[in-house]
Amino acid sequence: MTHLLEVRNLGVNFKTYGGEVKAVRDVSFHVNKGEIVAIVGESGSGKSVTVQTIMGLIPKPPAIINAGNIYFQGQDLLTLSKKQMRKVNGSKISMVFQDPMTSLNPTMKIGKQIAEALIVHNNLSKAEAKEKAIEMIRLVGIPNPEERYEQYPHEFSGGMRQRAMISIALACSPELLIADEPTTALDVTIQAQVLELMKDLKEKINTAIILITHDLGVVAETAERVIVMYAGMIVEISSVEDIFNNPKHPYTWGLLESIPDITATSEKKRLIPIEGTPPDLFSPPKGCPFAPRCKFAMEICMDQMPPEMEISEGHSARCWLNDPRSPAPEEVIQQGRKSS
Numbered sequence: 031m032t033h034l035l036e037v038r039n040l041g042v043n044f045k046t047y048g049g050e051v052k053a054v055r056d057v058s059f060h061v062n063k064g065e066i067v068a069i070v071g072e073s074g075s076g077k078s079v080t081v082q083t084i085m086g087l088i089p090k091p092p093a094i095i096n097a098g099n100i101y102f103q104g105q106d107l108l109t110l111s112k113k114q115m116r117k118v119n120g121s122k123i124s125m126v127f128q129d130p131m132t133s134l135n136p137t138m139k140i141g142k143q144i145a146e147a148l149i150v151h152n153n154l155s156k157a158e159a160k161e162k163a164i165e166m167i168r169l170v171g172i173p174n175p176e177e178r179y180e181q182y183p184h185e186f187s188g189g190m191r192q193r194a195m196i197s198i199a200l201a202c203s204p205e206l207l208i209a210d211e212p213t214t215a216l217d218v219t220i221q222a223q224v225l226e227l228m229k230d231l232k233e234k235i236n237t238a239i240i241l242i243t244h245d246l247g248v249v250a251e252t253a254e255r256v257i258v259m260y261a262g263m264i265v266e267i268s269s270v271e272d273i274f275n276n277p278k279h280p281y282t283w284g285l286l287e288s289i290p291d292i293t294a295t296s297e298k299k300r301l302i303p304i305e306g307t308p309p310d311l312f313s314p315p316k317g318c319p320f321a322p323r324c325k326f327a328m329e330i331c332m333d334q335m336p337p338e339m340e341i342s343e344g345h346s347a348r349c350w351l352n353d354p355r356s357p358a359p360e361e362v363i364q365q366g367r368k369s370s
C-alpha cells in the first residue's frame with residue numbers, strides 16, 4: 031500500500047556559531063490516509079523540526095537537510111521549489127499551530143481569512159468562498175457562523191480562535207493536517223472539545239492528522255498510532271494500545287510514569303519526572319542517546335547505537351533490551367547492584 035506520507039531517513043542539522051546541532055537524525059515513519067498519528071517527546075526531541083521540515087517551513091540556512099526524503103502522495107517534497115511547496119501547503123497539507131493569535135491576522139475578519147484561503151487554493155469566486163467559509167465555521171462548531179464571519183480574532187475566546195484556526199487549515203479539505211500542540215494553551219474542557227472536533231473532522235472528510243504533543247493523555251484520547259521521539263531520533267513506534275499496554279523502551283516507560291494521575295492521593299504517585307536532561311545535540315553520544323538517564327543501561331548502550339528492532343508488526347523500538355541476547359530489565363538492575 032502506498033502511504034499518504036512517507037518520511038525516510040530524514041536528517042536535519044542547524045548551523046550555529048558553536049557548531050552544528052543535530053536536531054533530527056535518521057527519522058523514518060509513514061502516515062496513511064485518514065489516520066491520526068501522534069508524535070510525542072520532550073521539548074528539543076525533534077518533533078517540531080520534523081513537521082516543519084515536512085511543511086517546508088524551516089529556514090535554510092541555518093537549517094541543513096542533510097539526509098532523507100519526504101514522499102507525499104509519491105512525490106518527494108524536498109525536491110519541490112518554494113513556489114511548488116506553497117501550492118501543496120494550504121491545499122493538500124495544512125498546519126494548526128499552538129497559539130492561534132500568532133497565526134491569525136488580528137487586522138482581518140475571521141471569515142475573510144478563511145475565504146481568502148479558499149480563493150487562493152480553490153479558485154472560488156468571492157461569493158462562493160464566503161458561503162463555504164460560513165459552512166466551515168459551522169462545521170468546527172462555532173455558533174452563529176454568519177455573525178462570527180464578520181468578527182475579528184480578538185472578539186473570539188481562546189477555544190473559538192483555535193477552532194477558527196482549524197477551519198482555516200481545513201478550508202481546502204487537505205489530505206494531511208499537522209497540529210503542533212494544538213491544545214496546550216487551552217483549558218481542559220476546551221482541550222477536550224478541540225480534540226473531539228479533530229476526530230470528528232477526520233471522520234467527516236477523511237483527513238489524516240499528525241498530532242504533536244507532550245501529553246500522553248491527549249494521545250490516548252485521539253491517536254491510532256504513536257511515534258516517540260528522543261534527542262532527535264525515533265525511539266519507539268507502535269499502535270496506541272501497544273504504547274500503553276506493552277511499551278518497549280525505557281524512555282517510553284518514563285513518559286508513561288510521568289503522566290499526572292489526578293485520582294492519585296499522594297504527591298509521589300501524581301508525577302514522576304524523568305531524571306536527568308537530554309544529551310547535547312552538538313555532539314550526541316555514539317551509543318544510545320538515552321543511556322545517561324537510563325537505569326537499565328548496559329555497557330553496549332554506551333558504545334553502540336541500538337538499531338530499530340521489530341517487536342511485532344507495526345511496533346518497533348531502538349533499545350538493546352529488545353535484543354534476544356539481552357538480560358531481562360530486572361536482571362540488568364540486579365547485576366548493576368551487585369557490581370556497585
Ligand code: SF4
Pocket residue numbers: 279280281318319320321322324325326327328331336348349350351
Ligand atoms: Fe537504556 Fe540501553 Fe535501552 Fe538505551 S539501549 S534505552 S541505555 S537499555
